Amino acid sequence: MEDICFCFLWIVRCELMFMLLLSGHSEGLQVIGGRVTVVQGATVTLPCQLTDSKETLKQILWQRSTRGRPFRDNFFIILEKNGKYPIELTDDRFRFVGNFTEKNGSLQLSNASLMDEGSYSCIFLLLESGNHKTEVSLNLLVPPVTSLKNESVVLGSEEVLLATCTAAAARPPGEVRWVTGNAKVRVTTNSTRHDNDTTTTKSSLFGVPTRDLDGQLIQCVVSSVALDTDKFQPFFLQLFFSPSNVRIIESSDDSLLCISEARPEPTFKWTRSGLALPLSGVRAEGAQLKFLSRSLDLKGLYHCEVSNLYGRQSAQVFVHVLSVSPLSLVIGWSLFGLLLLLLIVEALTCFRFGFLKRRRTSKGFQLLRAHPKKNQDQQLQKGWTKVKVIFEKKVNGSTESGVEQSE
Template sequence: MDAAAFFCANYCHGFPLRCDSMIRSALLMVALLTDAEAFRVIGGNVTVVQGGTAILPCYVIDTTDDLIEITWQRRTREKPRNDNFFTILPRDGAQFVNGGDDRFKYIGNFNDKNGTLQLSNVALKDEGSYTCIFTLFPSGNQKTEIPLKLFVPPFTSVKDNLPTLGTEEVLFATCTAAGSKPPAEVRWLTGALGDKVRSTTNSTHYDNDTTTTVSSLFGVPTREINGHQVQCVISSDSLSEEETLPFTIQVYFSPTEVNIRAKSEDSFECVTEANPSANFTWSRSGQSLLQSAVKVEGAKLQLLSLSSDLNGLYQCEASNTYGSKHGQLYVHVASGACSAAWALFGVLLFLNVVGAAAWYFYKHGCSQRRSLNQHGGKQHDTKLHRSVRNDDRGPEEEDLQRDQEESL
């Protein structure tokens, strides 16, 4: 006699059969509740970044019940109704229900009562709730719910508003973090500019639970602020680290005063300030440029030969998208430039003639002196000879001889 029959025989004399049935049902319920408390179905919350891979964990521990089947259900943005989409059977293995999706892969083990799934290339449409159901004997169905939460990184960008030179506050640029989930934070780092600029931030929330955040940078477009570096910093739980977008403030203006500078005797350069940089065009008033006589390279003009053919008024035009200005250069090459060469040649010829004449007279003079020296030497010898012979001559004779020598 089992426990239920013993209890009914001793305490339920009026209705033994009915008592036996009730007691057995109660004992069975106690046994099931005891088993249910003994084992657990393990799942968990899953968070993944869009495009990544999600692991949906599901397994049973602390039970010796037989596993009959594992079933997966889902309720997502794409499929709001909870329905079966995947089953695992001991003989047939893993298979899709109501259409396949190759992004899902069974990575568990049936014998270990492990129904874990892997979902690759997760999209926003996959966000939702996934239910894992174990069919056990004799315990019946046991399940757990696994919420899948998706992070969507923003598409980030900085847009130049192309401000032009002025005295009123305008929009310099916008920094955008589009389609982020959860919403992103967008801010500007302006450094030394301080209160010369200010920013505002606006957000737009969409039905798919993404948010676009836009931060706008304002200031007065002056030349002093042109070229300053700022940074747009974007942070979000969907980003592994803050994203920094550098930006250079550009104030656009047409060319200012155009100056023409002489780089050398025959080379000139057109100089101006403009943003964007100016394009330069050289022209000659009333005439076309002589391609064989001048060379143009952007802002530079070079005269290849100095002749009066180059005389005239030259104009340098500096232009960009926002306007143009020009400067002028007057070139005058005197006709004496060629005569000077002939004059130089004449001077050189004259110097050559004078030099030749001087050389001629110098040589001729030397020849005469040599002739005189030879003749005078004979006289001197004669005189010397005579002076030797007339060594005892008187004073009058010596004076006469001295006068003769001086005359020679």
């Protein structure tokens, strides 16, 4: 009986000694992991390092519990003999980048996605002391998908939506702001959170589409910790309007040009009032109407209609055609100028002759204004007195003088 008790005590003592030895070997041992953050689509290293241990390492095992795989499973193992052995061969994005001899069990993950976010366990199996593990937390940043929608804004006097800037599916949410200069606008922003913990932020720009806004430089700026730099999306605000100020001008000696203000670019249609547009005599090329000849049958009232998606307006002009050559026109104008000069000379001559005649006549006539009297005859009551005309004439070489009464 005493022998049995002695043997039992010896076994217990040996077990205690073994446990003390293991405790001595594992004292100071440390497995280093950590928390890492990566942008979606990038490459990240999951650190795992065993320090202060001289024990023999048998294997390194990795486990994970992620968004895509919520139940913890073994997915990668590194053995002493063959160096590495991924349990799940289908996921070749993981690669062993550590050193087995140096007890470095780090893994590299390429093309990280939001489904990879979660907790990773790195477990070292030592020959003497067994398993030692650490946790590595992987955090994913998702950069926003940015977009800008510029609305088709028609010139008007009421507030309308000008543009919408979106930072979609970001984690954490992206920030959207506008750079508008002196433009008088209003901004509204709203956010929507999705099931995968990403957020879409939309910012809308409102304003009254007046001429002052047309051509203004507007910028949408998106900021996020998942972006290296802010994303700028500039655009010029263009307002659309129907054709206005339509007019027809003569662009050359043989063509007309139809001018208008419109956005978007309008189309031009030439017609002739009451008659078909001559196919052989004129050619319409957009805003230009070119006359190919000077035929008299080309004359008439021509219309230019300008139209786009938002309206139409027209102008008209009457075309007179002179079937003459430019040289004939020069000769005609020269003859007209010569005739005009002769008329001016003749008019001046007549004026001079009439002036001299009046001067000579004034010596033989004397007009007297008188007031009528009661006893004068009916002729004198008209307000004029009798006038004596003094004349001289020669008869047979002699001069005769006389006085003749005249009314």
